[in-house]
Amino acid sequence: MSQTRTDAASADSGRRLYVVLTRTGTGVARVIRILTRKPYSHASISMDSSLQQLFSFCRNDPRFPLPASFNEEIVGEGVFGRFSHIPCEIYEIPITEEQYETFHSHLTHFKNFRRLYSYSLSGLVSVPLQIRRKLRYKFVCSQFVAYMLQECNVTLEKPASLYSPEDLRHLPTAKLIYRGELNEYYADLLQRQHSYDWMHSTV
Structure with a gap:
């Protein structure tokens, strides 16, 4: 399968967020793809290009x-396992330190008050x-990703409640850095990290 990778900008030390769009083989994912006729059915967000921590x-x-x-979510575990x-497609979004801190604060809130939140079944209808709708305690995956971006003032083209995984492919400030297999992306990162660690351990 052909893959496209674009090296992430490394000229500065600015913060980045990563939007990850995936297509798994679950029954629900297949139904969503049939109904939407779009390539991806799930969206996650990460603060790290290694994707060691994905949230959705x-x-x-x-x-x-x-x-x-x-x-x-953890690559290789749960549904991904x-x-x-x-x-998958992975998009990189440059953000300021202030936006990063805002994102981290909202993420901490979701972690601390997880039991208040649930999946929005109505969102499966309202998004298409x-x-x-007002987003408060119920989200579908793409609404959550868009909401988190909205709360830290990343430019969106419409309200977060209207975002589908397909819409997240067209974020104004996002840059596609990878298209291919999620497991291969993750394995490649681990291999490069191991090589880096080995080289520095022999110095």
Whole structure:
């Protein structure tokens, strides 16, 4: 499978956020793709290009669609661990230190008050129909990602409640840095990190 990688900008030490769009083989994901006719059905967000910590609204138990809520996702585990073939796109968004701190503060809130939040079943209807809703305690994955970007003043083209995974592919300030297999991206990062550690351990 062809892959495209664009090296992330490294000329400065600015902060970055990473939007990760994926396509798994779950029944729900297949239905979403059939209905939307778009390549990706799930969205996550990370503060690190290594994707060691991904955050989204998704199933609590990888075996069952519900219950679902705010969760940390780990590449190779949970739903991501059920499938060896996970096409993805990764987008990098440059942010300021102030935006980074705001994002981190909101993320900490979601972690600390996770039990207040749940997956928005109505969002599965309102997003495709572009029905605007107030986001408070219920989100679908793409609404959550857009909401987090909105709260730290990343430019959006419409309200966060209207964002689908497809819409996240067209964020004004986002840069595509990878298209291909999620597991291969992660394995490549680990291999490069191990090589880096080995070279420095022999100095």
